[in-house]
Amino acid sequence: LVRKMPGKVTPEVIEELRKIVGDQNILTDKASLSLYSKGAVEWVAAMPDVVVFPENTEQVSKIVRLAYEREIPVIPRGGGSSVTGAVVAIKGGIIIDFRRMNKIIVDIDNGYVIAEPGATILEVNNELKKYGFFFPPDPASERIATVGGALAENSGGMRCAKYGLMKDWVLKLEVVLADGTVTTFGGATYKERAGFNLVGLIIGSEGTLAIITKAWLKIAPIPEATAIIAGFFNDLRSAGKTIFEIRRRGIDPLILEYADKEGIAAANKIKKTSYPEVDGGMVLVGVGGPAKAIDDLAERVVNIMKEFGAYQVYRPKTVAEREEILDIRRIAFTAPGQFYPGFIDMDIVVPLSKIEEALAIVDQVRKKYNVYIAIAGHAGDGNLHPNIGVDPANKDEWERGHKAARELMEAAIKLGGSFTAEHGVGKTREEIFVKQLEERGQLPMLRLMREIKKIFDPKNILNPGKFALEG
Numbered sequence: 001l002v003r004k005m006p007g008k009v010t011p012e013v014i015e016e017l018r019k020i021v022g023d024q025n026i027l028t029d030k031a032s033l034s035l036y037s038k039g040a041v042e043w044v045a046a047m048p049d050v051v052v053f054p055e056n057t058e059q060v061s062k063i064v065r066l067a068y069e070r071e072i073p074v075i076p077r078g079g080g081s082s083v084t085g086a087v088v089a090i091k092g093g094i095i096i097d098f099r100r101m102n103k104i105i106v107d108i109d110n111g112y113v114i115a116e117p118g119a120t121i122l123e124v125n126n127e128l129k130k131y132g133f134f135f136p137p138d139p140a141s142e143r144i145a146t147v148g149g150a151l152a153e154n155s156g157g158m159r160c161a162k163y164g165l166m167k168d169w170v171l172k173l174e175v176v177l178a179d180g181t182v183t184t185f186g187g188a189t190y191k192e193r194a195g196f197n198l199v200g201l202i203i204g205s206e207g208t209l210a211i212i213t214k215a216w217l218k219i220a221p222i223p224e225a226t227a228i229i230a231g232f233f234n235d236l237r238s239a240g241k242t243i244f245e246i247r248r249r250g251i252d253p254l255i256l257e258y259a260d261k262e263g264i265a266a267a268n269k270i271k272k273t274s275y276p277e278v279d280g281g282m283v284l285v286g287v288g289g290p291a292k293a294i295d296d297l298a299e300r301v302v303n304i305m306k307e308f309g310a311y312q313v314y315r316p317k318t319v320a321e322r323e324e325i326l327d328i329r330r331i332a333f334t335a336p337g338q339f340y341p342g343f344i345d346m347d348i349v350v351p352l353s354k355i356e357e358a359l360a361i362v363d364q365v366r367k368k369y370n371v372y373i374a375i376a377g378h379a380g381d382g383n384l385h386p387n388i389g390v391d392p393a394n395k396d397e398w399e400r401g402h403k404a405a406r407e408l409m410e411a412a413i414k415l416g417g418s419f420t421a422e423h424g425v426g427k428t429r430e431e432i433f434v435k436q437l438e439e440r441g442q443l444p445m446l447r448l449m450r451e452i453k454k455i456f457d458p459k460n461i462l463n464p465g466k467f468a469l470e471g
């Protein structure tokens with residue numbers, strides 16, 4: 001890409017934007033803009049020049065056309081919960097906040113829901129629940145994560161063990177291209193294969209190729225009955241083996257999650273609970289199916305846990321008990337951020353047969369660098385979040401934290417996995433992304449990605465400076 005200085009947001013541009021979205025839908029004062037200077041990680045920050053809140057696709061198109069003419073960066077923003085700096089305006093420019101575009105239309109007859117990008121994943125599910133359906137991909141951040149952000153990140157969640165990622169649930173997208181053109185990719189039918197898979201290209205592109213203004217998402221019926229089983233283990237080996245065997249023995253779990261001792265200890269402290277803080281941590285399994293089969297299914301899981309030496313197996317019965325144990329797992333993810341001023345997000349994935357090994361490596365790295373790591377993970381997908389707590393003001397701790405992070409990501413690549421499973425590349429993982437491509441002999445992919453970027457965004461205005469697209 002030709003690297004030019006981006007165009008300036010002049011008072012005249014602000015006036016134009018004001019005309020497009022109206023006085024009530026624009027922010028230009030420093031105090032408000034500073035609220036948009038970060039995503040969910042503290043250490044990637046930059047001020048945008050202006051934030052706009054469009055109410056419909058036509059306004060988005062006009063904003064983008066203006067930005068295209070003036071060569072000004074445009075950064076689409078949902079809940080701002082991404083953890084890689086992906087949503088930060090690192091070259092300044094216009095942030096489009098989609099909160100006013102949050103309509104949801106359920107179409108049960110055709111098996112989909114149409115959602116605008118600013119609707120949160122939780123809002124989509126609250127609508128669907130009224131009809132006995134749900135939208136399966138469930139980032140733990142579902143209260144803030146939006147349809148647009150989750151699509152752009154190709155997010156996952158606990159239910160991915162059974163249902164897969166965002167990419168597996170999208171039929172059609174309405175998008176605004178870099179020059180302001182409005183178009184759609186895909187079709188609102190369960191099968192469609194006319195042309196290249198441009199829907200697939202946009203999902204996971206982190207706002208760098210096009211702006212999503214509407215999505216047609218597949219839906220699934222809520223299982224008649226579900227059960228949750230938590231197994232606590234004395235050692236990592238038994239926990240790792242249990243995770244592996246549950247899948248291998250043909251159980252098709254709704255969720256297959258993990259939280260380690262540190263994560264459980266943190267959650268106990270925060271929630272004032274007393275779940276066992278044992279060395280092997282907790283394997284959390286959810287199963288679903290017809291009401292009359294659910295106890296048998298749960299029993300099979302309990303038996304596997306016992307066979308592999310679970311210290312304690314617990315099956316919560318009430319909704320409150322179930323929510324509490326799910327919360328323990330969720331808190332294990334955020335624990336480092338709650339105890340330390342800085343949080344290094346980790347999102348490694350390894351082949352299913354390597355989970356046990358990966359857990360052992362995290363433990364070694366934790367000791368080697370003497371850093372606080374709590375592991376939470378969608379272990380059923382091979383995906384672990386060994387998140388690291390650091391104090392950025394403590395130079396030594398900060399460096400040790402980043403060395404530990406690097407070692408964990410490299411270990412995942414060596415085990416045949418990746419440095420990211422669902423959180424993406426953004427700004428913070430550009431270097432390791434290129435390294436992974438090198439190690440896998442996939443550098444042609446980077447060349448093609450950069451060529452594709454040029455075709456979609458010839459003036460490099462869509463979320464520029466990320467994803468290793470400016471080589």
Ligand SMILES: Cc1cc2nc3c(=O)[nH]c(=O)nc-3n(C[C@H](O)[C@H](O)[C@H](O)COP(=O)(O)OP(=O)(O)OC[C@H]3O[C@@H](n4cnc5c(N)ncnc54)[C@H](O)[C@@H]3O)c2cc1C
Pocket residue numbers: 039040075076077078079080081082083086087098117138139140141144145146147148149150151152153154155156157158206207208210211212213333334422423463
């Ligand atoms: C506590 C916590 C828990 C989390 N748990 C999970 C989890 O379980 N699974 C998971 O996958 N992730 C998780 N995440 C990461 C994050 O929440 C997800 O990536 C989420 O889907 C991002 O949604 P968002 O609306 O906040 O996106 P934002 O952060 O606003 O944006 C993310 C990216 O999408 C782009 N974007 C936003 N809207 C659009 C649009 N309309 N068109 C094109 N591009 C757009 C942005 O430019 C940016 O590059 C977690 C984060 C936190 C803080």
